[in-house]
Amino acid sequence: MSTYPPLRSSRFPLPASRFPPSAWMESTNLSVPSEPIGAPLGGLMKPDAGKVEVNGRDVTGWSTNDAIAAGIGIVHQHFMLVPTLSVAENLVLGCEPKARGIVLDYDQAAQDVRKLSSETGLVIEPERLISDLSVGEAQRVEILKVLFRGARILVLDEPTAVLSPPEVRELWTVLRRLRDNGDTIVLITHRLDEVVDLSDTITVMRAGQTVARLKTAETNPAEIARLMVGREVSLSAGKRVQPLTRAVRADAGxxxxxxxxxxxxxxxxxxxxxxxxxxxxxxxxxxxxxxxxxxxxxxxxxxxxxxxxxxxxxxxxxxxxxxxxxxxxxAGLSHIPEDRHRRGLIMEYTVGDNLILGLQKHFSENGIIDRSRVMEHAMEEISTFDIRPPNPLLAARTLSGGNQQKVVVARRCRCDRVHPPAAPRRTSRGESNPPRQRRAQ
Structure with a gap:
């Protein structure tokens, strides 16, 4: 498992009926290998120290089933859905309504989904297969899934990373409605505008530690970004970029x-x-x-x-x-896919091995891969693209979403000339990424 950065001595209270805290971090996710905030809360991991309390009760080390029964729902950054099943089948998976106590009562499941969908505003047809949904629609299903199980404490990890602006506004309406009904929302995001727009309080974390607890009304994006990174950060990424003037080779094609x-x-x-x-x-x-x-x-x-x-x-x-x-x-064309988990990486392979996928012949002699050349190449790309942690022997699954994306981009940008990326900044860090921008330019 990756230990970069570990979660160390971090504490934040979660009073009901509010949005505390919006956790704003440099790079993390809630999957088990990344040792995140939500894993101990959701029963996915046991903390090495400290404790977790829900409604004043110490629940440290409880199981996932215990967490669900207590009303805690984790909406993961990467979808936990079965693509070959329908929306309704995914929502009731593990708590299926039974007809005559034996087989799945699909009609009842579909009816339950329609009712919940109508109540929350997260509209989706229960009969549709997950594999046929857009990324934004699949995100709605993930949120509906935890609500279907009665979650009253929702931990959302980058829930808007792949949503369009109208879908984000719809989600905010849903979350505010849940808040007004007495639910507690923990929003983990790299988007400063979302933190400021939605939260009541903010916990800023850096390198696994809490560095600040702020009231949203008393802070601003510049202060949050500075606390998160540990230095002053330019927030001018949204300004119009002046056209670049460059010389193009005569043989560029x-x-x-x-x-x-x-x-x-x-x-x-x-x-x-x-x-x-x-x-x-x-x-x-x-x-x-x-x-x-x-x-x-x-x-x-x-x-x-x-x-x-x-x-x-x-x-x-x-x-x-x-x-x-x-x-x-x-011919010089590469593809940076939208879904890096299924199409961009082999999650159990190391960072070094992922960086040479499709390029093995350039690192081989007589059919045998030269591991020293692979390591040298990996360290060069890790340095160029600021991949963290800087360890080529770690499995890709242990990296945060933003750093996984860097691995994909680094591999494809190495030797190709035409790069059609789909959502290339998905889950990238809140501050601009100079190495990636320079390579694109």
Whole structure:
């Protein structure tokens, strides 16, 4: 397990009917390997020292079932859903209503889901498969799942990382309604605007320790960022960036060309319709849109993961529309996926091994990987991209979401020339990331 950073001597009270605390941290998540805040509270890990109290009762070291029974719900940063089951089946998993006490009463489950969905405003069709949902819709299911089990203390780890602005506003409405009903909300996020907008009190943590407890009304984003990082932080990332002036090599080629591209989705519906654009060498093209409007399908089609209904994809004037993923990679195109867990990393592999996935031939001789070269390469990328902890032998699953993303970006940016990233800043740290920005530029 990773011990970077450990959770050390951290304490915060959680009075009911409020939003205390919004925990604002440099990089963490609630999965078990990352030794997080929510793991002891949810019964996922036993603390080495200290205690956890709920309603004045010492519950240190209790089980996950004990936590659920006490009304604690953990909404994880990475979804804990079964993709081959429906929304209703996921929500009732482990507490299924039974028909005649034997088989799943699916009608009752669907009815319960519709009722809860209506009450909370988190609208979702109970019959839909998880695999068919957008990332934003899957997030709604995660929240509904803990509410279905009667949670009165909700710990949400980066709940808005993949939500569109309208979905974020809807979620805030839901959380405020729960607060007004007497529930306690713990919001863990790297987004300062969310902390200031939603919370009553704030606990700032750095390197596993509490460094400040603040009343939201008496602080500001600049102070929170300074306490979190330990130095003054520029919050000007949202300002307009001046165009960069650079020289482009004479042999740089024509870049990426998309002409009249159309793509059909899994339901047989046209999700990308007659899209055209060109990206020259030395350019960064941004594609903006609300979740579920074809961005994912567009990127996956360019990467070769989806079939083209019509249109043409070219790199440097050479058509690659029907080429395989491997051939596109050889042509200089890489793909930074939206779901890094399923498509970007092998979670049980080390950071070093993940950094050479697909590149093994460059680190091998006579079919045998040169581990010393892998380590040298890994340490170089860890330094360049500020991957934490700086240990290439740790399993990827032990890293926080932002650092996992750095591993994916570092690998893809090493040797390719065209990079179509899907949500590249998902769960990245609150402050800007200079190494990643410099590499993109």
């Amino acid at each position: 024509k870049g990426l060309s998309i002409q009249n591209l159309s793509v059909t989705g899994s339901r047989g519906i046209r999700v990308v319709d007659d899209v055209s654009f060109n990206v020259k060498p030395g350019e960064i093209l941004g594609i903006a849109g609300v979740e579920g409007n074809g961005q994912t399908e567009l990127i996956e089609t360019i990467a070769g993961l989806r079939a083209v209904a019509k249109g043409q994809i070219s790199i440097d004037g050479v058509e690659i529309t029907r080429r395989s993923v491997a051939n596109r990679h050889d």
